[in-house]
Amino acid sequence: MQVGFDCEEAVWLRSALLEIAATLYSDRRPVMVRQWIDPVRLHDPEPVGHRFLFLVAVGGDDRPASPDIDDVVDAFRAAGWEAHEPRYGREPGTGWAEARREDFKTSIDAGAGPGVLTFTGWTPVVFTTGRQLRQPQHTLSTVYGVLCRECHGWGACLDCDGTGRGTEPGSYGRCWCHGGQGGPGACIECGLSGQITESSPWHLLKSYGFADADAPDADADGPDAFRMPPIEKAHGSNIDALTDVAHRTCACGEFRSRWSNQLREADDHLVSLFTGRCRGCAKQRAYAFMLPHRKLPPPPPPPSPPPCPRCAQVPVPLVRGLHFPGSATMRALELGLVEASDRGCEVRPDDPNWRCPACGHAWQDADERRRARILRSILADLPAS
Structure with missing residues (x-):
């Protein structure tokens, strides 16, 4: 081999x-x-x-x-x-x-x-x-944090090879991983991920050197x-x-x-x-x-916005999925450079992504990359705090 x-x-x-x-x-x-x-x-x-x-x-x-x-x-x-x-x-x-x-x-x-x-x-x-x-879920180079020491990146319990079945006397056919995070057969330390990242519990972050x-x-x-x-x-x-x-x-x-x-x-x-x-x-x-x-x-320079299909005026991009907006986004909302979607935090594939301030018409433009580039340009010109 x-x-x-x-x-x-x-x-x-x-x-x-x-x-x-x-x-x-x-x-x-x-x-x-x-x-x-x-x-x-x-x-x-x-x-x-x-x-x-x-x-x-x-x-x-x-x-x-x-x-x-x-x-x-x-x-x-x-x-x-x-x-x-x-x-x-x-x-x-x-x-x-x-x-x-x-x-x-x-x-x-x-x-x-x-x-x-x-x-x-x-x-x-x-x-x-x-x-x-x-x-395996990960090897040393592909993790976003560090490799799990317990399972070496497999994401599975190595004692039972991910089956959840125990072979030790008194185990009643269950591996000890039944009581760990991720369920039977999962690694007791990382669950199923094979890695420890910044979203892992604090005690693991400390033991793995994140702190x-x-x-x-x-x-x-x-x-x-x-x-x-x-x-x-x-x-x-x-x-x-x-x-x-x-x-x-x-x-x-x-x-x-x-x-x-x-x-x-x-x-x-x-x-x-x-x-x-x-x-x-x-x-x-x-x-x-x-x-x-x-x-x-x-x-x-950013691309030009698509004209409003109803009145041909210049629209503003709609910001969708707002939950914890940054300060630049809040400032752009205050200045009217962007508008919030009517759906709030809910995001659907057919949601409008532009609205015309002149006539109020909202529609979806298929060129999502254009909207994203224009939005990034708007936010980059505003202070972050």
Whole structure:
């Protein structure tokens, strides 16, 4: 059984990611930043299988215009992948999405500023034991927090192999996992998820290192931002900086982390900031690099709103699903730049997404991406507090 990068699954995924990335620029080749293997085990230290992962980057910091996260999702769909609509971050231009083709998956990330787009793709676990095993919920690189120590990412009780049946004397045919979260057969610690994330109970967060006092302090920009770490002078491009970061290890010895990137203009140079959470000890990590000065292009203007089909006046976007709106959204509501949907927190596929202030007509425009881009542009121009 092959376990190297020459196995069929790894070869196909590596080629597929590079081909998709190459379609985004006609004059720039994508970069294979790093490739690695996640071992998979049950009770014994010896792995029962391996997952192959690839980090591909495309783009740069000197483009007048760059593909955005929507363009990347379209490229994956054109290549035959199923891709979810992207989700967007607080910083303009940031976003992430997921794509899947059979048992192959890819996480797509776009940073702030015209920097790099990254794809982290992984194969299904290739088992090496001859046993017929189901795929684990997670391996070390695919978690959003850290891997569950109890089940090693399987999400199932390893004592009963997820069956819920006990074999010990006095168990009455029931495994001890019957009394744990998630129900019979589920991992007693993580339930069915295979991972510990920021939404896990506090006692687990503390024991897994999420409450580490050495984590970088959040600054006034929000909980996902960090105080600027010491700025290193080492690289000529943002992709060079990413390649450096991807090969660095945390103090615990683990290199795996999902990196977010922000590219900022300073006095006479650019600063590339990378932030992420260690997949081994949950510690927040941050690095900053000085790049050669290049004037960053302004963000592309938002598309024009669709005219009202009744009176041809300019409409405003409707904000749907409001529960705990942010301060920028509240300010936009007060100024009449957006309006709240009549359904409040209820969201239905056929809900109107535009309303005309002139005639009061509300309707649904099929181009939801256009509405989302216009809405993001409105909120980005308003103070966050």
